[in-house]
Amino acid sequence: AQKVTQAQTEISVVEKEDVTLDCVYETRDTTYYLFWYKQPPSGELVFLIRRNSFDEQNEISGRYSWNFQKSTSSFNFTITASQVVDSAVYFCALSDHPGDYGGSQGNLIFGKGTKLSVKP
Amino acid sequence: SQTIHQWPATLVQPVGSPLSLECTVEGTSNPNLYWYRQAAGRGLQLLFYSVGIGQISSEVPQNLSASRPQDRQFILSSKKLLLSDSGFYLCAWSGVGEQYFGPGTRLTVT
Numbered sequence A: 001a002q003k004v005t006q007a008q009t010e011i012s013v014v015e016k017e018d019v020t021l022d023c024v025y026e027t028r029d030t031t032y033y034l035f036w037y038k039q040p041p042s043g044e045l046v047f048l049i050r051r052n053s054f055d056e057q058n059e060i061s062g063r064y065s066w067n068f069q070k071s072t073s074s075f076n077f078t079i080t081a082s083q084v085v086d087s088a089v090y091f092c093a094l095s096d097h098p099g100d101y102g103g104s105q106g107n108l109i110f111g112k113g114t115k116l117s118v119k120p
Numbered sequence B: 001s002q003t004i005h006q007w008p009a010t011l012v013q014p015v016g017s018p019l020s021l022e023c024t025v026e027g028t029s030n031p032n033l034y035w036y037r038q039a040a041g042r043g044l045q046l047l048f049y050s051v052g053i054g055q056i057s058s059e060v061p062q063n064l065s066a067s068r069p070q071d072r073q074f075i076l077s078s079k080k081l082l083l084s085d086s087g088f089y090l091c092a093w094s095g096v097g098e099q100y101f102g103p104g105t106r107l108t109v110t
Helices: none
Strands: A003-005 A012-014 A017-019 A025-028 A033-039 A046-050 A059-061 A063-071 A074-079 A090-097 A115-120 B003-007 B010-013 B018-028 B032-038 B044-052 B055-058 B063-071 B073-078 B087-094 B099-101 B105-109
Touching: A003 A090, A012 A017, A017 A115, A025 A074, A025 B044, A033 A074, A046 A059, A046 A063, A046 B099, A074 A090, A074 A115, B003 B087, B010 B018, B010 B063, B018 B032, B018 B087, B032 B073, B044 B063, B044 B073, B055 B063
Parallel strands: A012 A115, B010 B105
Antiparallel strands: A003 A025, A017 A074, A033 A046, A033 A090, A059 A063, A063 A074, A090 A115, B003 B018, B018 B073, B032 B044, B032 B087, B044 B055, B063 B073, B087 B099, B087 B105
């Protein structure tokens, strides 16, 4: 069965600190996709990144970076020089065939989320 | 570009009353559509998904139902709400990639 674990329930940092959010997943599929979403206090989930299982290159987007390691089934998310606006709940998710048709394929399995508080 | 709308934004309903939440998507055709529920302090639970008009799959048996009367419209309903139905309801759409979420409806059942 597929499963996503975000062991950190809450993290609190001071502005400008770097912070890493952990995500560990379980799947028997050889092809799968991993995602990160941000949920600010307004509630709407904002898509951040999608990574497929064949691409282990790390990704950097501004202050955000993602470290995908298949050997440890982890897809960790680092925010560099955190800002107050980064305060949100962050969800990691797993899917075998995002956007596919039929069955349960394409559905996202979410972790329970990590609440990040960045204090000024 | 694609946009997804949900209404109402907030709703307070008594136990036993009916429910109808609506979700519409603009700027895309034949999307996959999803309903999720997020209870307070918990993760997201997939309730229903649809791959086309009239095609609904339920992930969790409960007193909720979903319908897709048009290609870009997805409706979540209940005949009689329970206290446990309170939560934040999110609609999402996907094409051939990631899912994009609407602004959500916060439902409080009293």
